[in-house]
Amino acid sequence: MCLAVPGRLLERWSDATGLAHGRVAFGAVRREVCLAYTPEAQVGDFLIVHVGFAIQILDEAAAREALGYWLEIGLEMAEQEGGES
Amino acid sequence: MCLAVPGRLLERWSDATGLAHGRVAFGAVRREVCLAYTPEAQVGDFLIVHVGFAIQILDEAAAREALGYWLEIGLEMAEQEGGES
Amino acid sequence: MKWVEEFRDPAAIRAASAAIAEAITQPWTIMEVCGGQTHAIVRWSLHELLPPELELVHGPGCPVCVTPGEVLDAARDLAVEGGVILATYADMLRVPGQRRTGDLLAARAAGADVRAVASPLDALRLAQAHPEREVVMLAVGFETTAPASAAAIEAAARGGVANFSVLASHVRVAPAMAMILAGEDNRVQGFLAAGHVCAVVGTEDYPPLVERYGAPIVVTGFEPLDLLAGVLRCVRALEAGRPRLEVQYRRAVRPEGNPVARAALERVFEVVDAPWRGLGEVPQGGLAIRPEFAAHDALRRFELRPDERGVAAEGGQGSCRAADVLRGRLKPLACPEFGRGCTPERPLGAPMVSSEGACAAYYRHRARHA
Amino acid sequence: MKWVEEFRDPAAIRAASAAIAEAITQPWTIMEVCGGQTHAIVRWSLHELLPPELELVHGPGCPVCVTPGEVLDAARDLAVEGGVILATYADMLRVPGQRRTGDLLAARAAGADVRAVASPLDALRLAQAHPEREVVMLAVGFETTAPASAAAIEAAARGGVANFSVLASHVRVAPAMAMILAGEDNRVQGFLAAGHVCAVVGTEDYPPLVERYGAPIVVTGFEPLDLLAGVLRCVRALEAGRPRLEVQYRRAVRPEGNPVARAALERVFEVVDAPWRGLGEVPQGGLAIRPEFAAHDALRRFELRPDERGVAAEGGQGSCRAADVLRGRLKPLACPEFGRGCTPERPLGAPMVSSEGACAAYYRHRARHA
């Protein structure tokens, strides 16, 4: 469940009923997203979007950290394999 | 104007609102007709029907009379022509 | 079909044709009033069975053609902007309005709910089936057709069908005949009157016309033999110099017409001056729905005033000679626009709009070029 | 796509896979809770990157599958008989109801106005565009999706959109996990918890579960690297005999979740016991719309009582083993009906109805025959 995709906030505005909305780039695709649940989102932030709602602001530091560790080990392993072969 | 066709009344009835209707045979074709304006029409009568309403009862004696005269002369002419040729 | 086929018998028709040729000694111009008669004449090429002295000219007797363009515009507006279900006879679908915004077929294409019906009672049934919609019957026609509208209006009133109304453009034939006879350049010397109109209203309107204008009037049927027999009676009266009212179509026409239908007309309609497309305002030439039935009168219900636009008398555009054609002063083939600027696909004037119109009937069946 | 592609890096994934193989010394059974995770595992064939000692079993985490058939029947009735516009996520169109009267696609074919929307706000817009129609949003989903429903309901209430209501079948994940752990034949030794659910509600539900049942819980993302990293953490905790709550998916999950979204959930919904298709009644397992929003609650607005029919706990028909599959007690391939009596075209039970269901995911991507 819960197909949610990260995208970058390009602009934001409020509609007549006071709901906050934003234009979000998912790679090459742009789509309108409701910001009701991420009122603090800034242009440039990555948002996690599900059924048209941003449910979280992506923590890029955490993402980099999680990733960096494995990329590094992967690189080491590749070098070892390269050395072995 | 006023495409009206003679047809023979096959049956008659009244609807919920009191309007009289009939089933009329136009040669091989049967169709429902409103009898509001020919309340005296009897099954077997020929009716002159326009936009779904019988507007008159056809006077068969008059029809026969009008026709008979010309059929007779036509026949005579044909005989003469036959004799001449 | 019984009582139709018989009146197409070739031998009988040859006899009638010969009798006309025998009776005629000089040129006469006779007008058949009704578009149905025009249709039959052209369909059966009856002019070819008539002696050259006899000229048949075609009257204003196509109610589709003479319906004012403004009424069609009003109907179109109701359907396109008013969102009503507009019911009407199929004949009306391809008749352009005055504003040249297209016909009802184009209105359908633009999203209007326009339906062809065979009877106003079908339109009434539509209203009963769609109580949430307004259903308007665009009803045209002479006294033959008006009783059907009257029946639908009375049934709606009786049954409380509040969403049903009639946009009536019914016209009366006798006043138009009087107008033609009274015209300055009138060429019509005798009339074949419209048999089905008389089946309803009888013949009492005609003796005063015969008397006043000295023109014989023969109430005539619609089959070839009827028409030739009608012509023969008319020619004989003209040749004898004894104009009178005669009834050729006795199998359908009684002097008093149909009293039940006339009473309904009387209850529902009142006689009014009315504009005929191509002919102009005809005194006493129309039937308007009485105020008692205002709830079912689309003119009142939707506050339409089609005739206030004041152009109803217009017969056509530019060089159209409709007014002359409809009065028998000009044959369609003699109109310079016929078959050139004016065709059934792009009619310039009333007589080209319906296939029963004199110009259209000629265009279709007789010749396309003058 | 940034922050997606990176978590599919083959070298990093090989590294994580190797780390799991290194860490594991004995057989363990871990359940990924979320259907989205099941989807990714099957899509990327991650089981092939795992050591044979590790068995991944698939949880009840497809809200499409666990929506009670009775709710679907009620939605179908509203659409077919009630004449409403029924909006829902495209995922729901092919899910059969309990009565086996067909899915919503069949209801559309039978004339119902069923529309697929990407968000409940689209359904709200439909209601604003069609004020004369009732618009009902059939809203399913875990705590991830429920805030979207809450926003639409609050916006409808604020804007007075009287013709909009939500048929809500939202469920809560943690109580289902507790139910599985508490089950008699439970085989699940550790959990990969649903990352996007926790992005909304945070992680506070889990420490009590870890403590009570001694099972490690790792809140995990949805990309291959996330899943392997989650498995690794879970295996290490199991091997170490030190069960605890960990968050692998830190880039989206904060301990407190999303306070704004949680507040909205709190305002609009209340926690209730709820039936899950295939699992039965889950104490505290659902979210019901609060009475304050009765006007926008389709259950109240249309007086529906789908659960009174009392068969919501049913998991499937006949020999369907859905209850075992959804609890991790049986792998889909081991079900005797799998691929024979039960296929995505003719599902016998919940896990075969949506492509995210465990049986359907296996059917589609792994093997059709046991």
Place this chain on the structure above:
Amino acid sequence: MPFSDYERVVLAHGGGGRVMQRLIRDLFVAAFGGAALERGHDGAVLRPRGPIAVTTDAFTVSPRTFPGGDLGSLAVHGTVNDLAMCGARPLALTASFILEEGLELRELATLVEHMAAAARSCGVEVVTGDTKVVERGKGDGVFITTTGVGELLVDPPPGPERLAPGDAIVVSGPIGEHGVAVLAAREGLSLEPPLVSDAGPVHAAALALVEACEVHCLRDPTRGGLASVLAELATASGSSMHIREADVPVRPAVADTCELLGLDPLYVACEGRFVAFVPAAQVDDALACLRRSGCEQAAHIGALGPASADPLVFAESALGGRRILDLLSSEQLPRIC
């Protein structure tokens, strides 16, 4: 239904997946059979022995079922007939279906079976096809487009360009039955016995004629009826045509219905008749050949006149008068005037 779990057409029947495959395999391929279809490719291979004719028509008739036929059989006969009008022996048909979501599959199956039966009885194979499903409200149940491929029996084949002054005009049977039967079914006129459409195959008779005589042109008078077809061909040929109305066969029930509705039978559609143009000297042979082929009421109705700058069709009435049969603006509608 063996070909679907649904009772009605759903969007999935056109979705390119299993639901569609099953419909194609268990309904279409099962009904139409044949090696070409079973091959499972998106096209078929044919090996004609010489020049071919191709023709296509979309069939959208409403109601889909009417006395004497239905959309399925019509979609086969209409195209088989058009091939025959090209002087070609039908070899293969393609069939493309546009289904409206909500159509009952039982009805679709019946139509497809009738198509298959019609194809079999015409000796023609449906070799390839296509199915699309459109949303409810964006179609009208089923539309079927068939395209036919046939082998020319003679080369050059009959065609408008071969019409010659003096050609005799022959009609293969009574006209107008299809148009009136469909109108009656649509408008709910109740006719006793019901008026039956003439819809059916004419290729056997038409091709026998092509083999027996020097046929200059063949045409089936469908939309617009006999008069419209003659008007078109008069223009194409550059010669006026003259027909005798009394010689045009019209059954009494058709004539009566036309009287009632204000229609001219010469403009009413047929779906199982054709007009043939043959040299005047061969008209008796042509009529004899047609009668042998089951066209008992085939009739010689007129002839082409000399070339004319304004080629028109003239109809001589039973009474001797002559009128022009011109193209109408559009389809004839019932009239009150």
Place this chain on the structure above:
Amino acid sequence: MPFSDYERVVLAHGGGGRVMQRLIRDLFVAAFGGAALERGHDGAVLRPRGPIAVTTDAFTVSPRTFPGGDLGSLAVHGTVNDLAMCGARPLALTASFILEEGLELRELATLVEHMAAAARSCGVEVVTGDTKVVERGKGDGVFITTTGVGELLVDPPPGPERLAPGDAIVVSGPIGEHGVAVLAAREGLSLEPPLVSDAGPVHAAALALVEACEVHCLRDPTRGGLASVLAELATASGSSMHIREADVPVRPAVADTCELLGLDPLYVACEGRFVAFVPAAQVDDALACLRRSGCEQAAHIGALGPASADPLVFAESALGGRRILDLLSSEQLPRIC
């Protein structure tokens, strides 16, 4: 408009009279030109030099205009492509139009002009056609069914029956662009730059390949996309197939849109790509030939395995795992789960 007094399609445009004749003459015949159409008969004569292929498709795409194409050009390219997939050089097309009352004639004219331009640029003639008009609410603007006739370049032609164990699988370019572009246009996703459909003709490249190599089978992955086509052909061939996902070209914009909507690009439709099956030994020649024909991103994506009782398509992911690509029940829809 030169071809009508109406701005929109009215029933008279299908009524068999003057209004219809004028539309046919001044729009269709004017746009498509050609001796066959101007002949004014209800079919066309072709003189192919040998065996032919025939194929038919109904085109109902919504929206009718999308970045990279429209219904008109698609109706030509789709059928030209299907002929090419039969190994046939396109010779002639038939075109059948089902018009909904109310369609703007200006739009119809544009679609017809685009059809004509597409046909010209493919070197194929529209030789005969048909026009029907259905009432408002019983259609969806325009449906076009085209049928193609082509001459086989080789005999026997490529086809599913010639697939053989070991055949290499080649795709002519990046997949999924058409399906995603149409979905984006329909759902109003706003893409910058807009996602452009791959719709276009592939016959030149496909036929060059047929002439250059021993092509066992050709297929264009339309509805259901690459995966569905492979699954069908695996069944037809009796051999499993193996593809490497990482080798299947997918443009980033397509991949991103699929991520966002939960779609699998392997199941998204193309309208300007094809899959070719060639002997393994000829795969480099095939790729070289395709690159010369403008298919720069043509790729060797996999191979047929040995015969199997349960022939399936296996996709090896970028991570090394293997999954089955099975037929879906129906079209892929965006998902939230």
